[in-house]
Amino acid sequence: MKIARVLWLLAPASAWAAAADIPPAIAPPPVPPMVDPRALVLDKAGNIYIADMTNVLIYKMSPQGRLEVLAGKYQVSGAGDGPGKDALFRYPLGVALDKDGNVFVADAGNGLVRKISPAGTVTTFGPAMGIFSRVAGVDFPTGIAMDAVGNIFVADAENEAVRKITPDGVVTTVGGTTAK
Secondary structure: OOHHHHHHHOOOHHHHHHHHOOOHHHOOOOOOOOOOEEEEEEOOOOOEEEEEOOOOEEEEEOOOOOEEEEEOEOOEEOOEOEEHHHOEEOOEEEEEEOOOOOEEEEEHHHOEEEEEOOOOEEEEOOOOOOOOOOOOOOOOEEEEEEOOOOOEEEEEOOOOEEEEEOOOOOEEEEEEOOOO
């Protein structure tokens, strides 16, 4: 991607409208520029999903470089499920994709694994794992990966462990320690 294209994509709506010769009244709203991208994953179509810790947003970037907010509220932290633009995250640090196109997020500040459906709905995945209920013992998940059968592997930073979460929500420790 050329630098000029990136700058053009991150320009305010009025500049975008002028460059595209579109009246400002119908120009798309500006997309907040990434500030602190921490993780990304690429899908089969070439889209890139990006976790931005500071903006507490999950972005989707098309192969043509078009950036959009997939989920989260710009610089508003919290733990809320629902439609993508209404969902809240706290320190999203990792992203992964499953074979069905769901995006999984390591929501570190909430101690949660979150799932964003292809339709854009955010839900908390698996058993209650948040800071208010450590049923599964996951604390500050920083990285996330998927295997071919749908198991999720989570880097559990505070417990110095790697956790495996099955599609049924069963959590086991597969590496490291849980001494903390």
